[in-house]
Amino acid sequence: MKVFIVGIGLIGGSFALDLKAGIPGISIAGIDGNEDHLKQALELGLIDRMSTMEDIHDADLVYLAIPVDASIKVLPEVLDRVKDDCVVIDAGSTKENICRVVEDHAKRRNFLAAHPIAGTEFSGPQAAIHGLFRNKTNIICEVEKTAFKLQEKALEVFQKIGMRIRYMDARSHDRHIAYVSHLSHISSFMLGKTVLEKEKNERDIFDLAGSGFASTVRLAKSSPAMWAPIFSQNKKNVLETLNEYILNLQHFRKLMQEDNFDQLYQEMDRTNHIKEVLNGINKNEELKLQENGK
Template identity: 75%
Template sequence: MKIVIIGVGLIGGSFALDLKEKFDDIELAGMDQNEDNLNRALELGFIDKAVSLQQLNEADLVFMAIPVDAALKVLPEVLNLVNDDCVVIDAGSTKKNLCAVVEGHPKRRNYLAAHPIAGTEFSGPEAAIRGLFRNKTNIVCEVEKTAFKLQDKAFEVFKAIGMNIRYMDPESHDRHIAYVSHLSHISSFMLGKTVLEKEKNERDIFDLAGSGFASTVRLAKSSPEMWTPIFRQNKKNIMEILDDYILNLQNFKGLMENDNFEEIFEEMQRTNHIKEVLNGINKNEELKVEDHGK
């Protein structure tokens, strides 16, 4: 199987590493707008060669892991060039606009809209790691618009690297992802910004920051090149959840101003329910790992 990875950073590189581990009969080629990234991916060995867009007609599978604004331009071009038996998969964090831009494309049947919920705060080829997708949820949108035989090809790959599939329409995907992912990144970026503005002595930040601060601000190390387009693409949903988030912060501030620490205690106690939610998710993932291993 001939596979082309467009975007050889964390997601594309990790996908390539897993494929090399799970499949013997594959040829992995790569493309990247950043020539340094492409050369580094070749040095690290998770792609076998570099290719151009014009060579996509030879591919059996194309995996796009590029910023979502670039994907809007690149996906139609890719579909123009691939053969009828090639499945094109993207891994972007927004789906509504991307699905819309190829709605009437003659080769829409070749495209599978996907979003693996996996990643780290790091970027670039060096950030690629084996097993990144193991037991992670992969959201698939508009699966009925992809040809059945190409669905099978994609799901064979997803299963081999251990991903769990969930189906969702593009609008619901973008709305829910705004709640649980995009807002988290905004919170982290703004926490980092606030501390940098208030605490001018960087040594004090280093010495005094505990694990709580480090874990909360971890996402602020993420790539602005990737996240700015995501915020732009999902602006409507993010603005709505930001209104709710800001309201909660204002209410908390009001409780502080009024010395209403009993209500603060109650607020935090009610919010502790998130532990049960996340523990349930973790237990479910453990069960899936056991089932996958049988």
């Protein structure tokens, strides 16, 4: 199988590593606007050769792992160039706009809209991790618009790298992901900004920061080049979640101003229910893995 990966960073590079481990004899070509990334990817063994869009007609599978605003521009060009039995998959964190931009494309049947719920706060080819996708959920949107044989090809690849599949419509995906992913990143970025602005002496930050601060601000190390386009593409849903979040922050502040710490305790105690929710989700996932292993 000839695979072309457009964007050799954390996601594209990790996808390449897992493909190499799971599919013997696979050939992976890399395309990236950053030539240094391509050279690094080649040196790290993520790809077998550097390539360009002119060669993409030879691909059996194309994986787009670039910022969502770039994907919207690049995807139609990729579909123009690929052969009829090539499946084109994107890995973007927003789905509604990218599905809309190719809804009338002559080769819409070649495209599979996907979002792997996997990643770290790091970027670039050197951030690639073998096994990043194993046991992770891969959300697929508008699957019915992809040719059945190409669906099968993509699902076989996902199965070999150990991903779980969930189907969702694009609009629901973008609304839900705004809560569980996009809002988390905004919170982390703004916490980091607040601390940096308040603590002019950076040594104090490092001396006083504990594991709670480190884990909460971890996402603020994520690439702005990737996240600014995500917020732009999912603006409506992100603003809605931000409004709700801000109302909760304002309510929390009001309770403190009024010395209503009994109510504050009750708010936090009710929120502790998230432990049960997350534990339930984890147990369900473990059961699914056990069933799949039988």
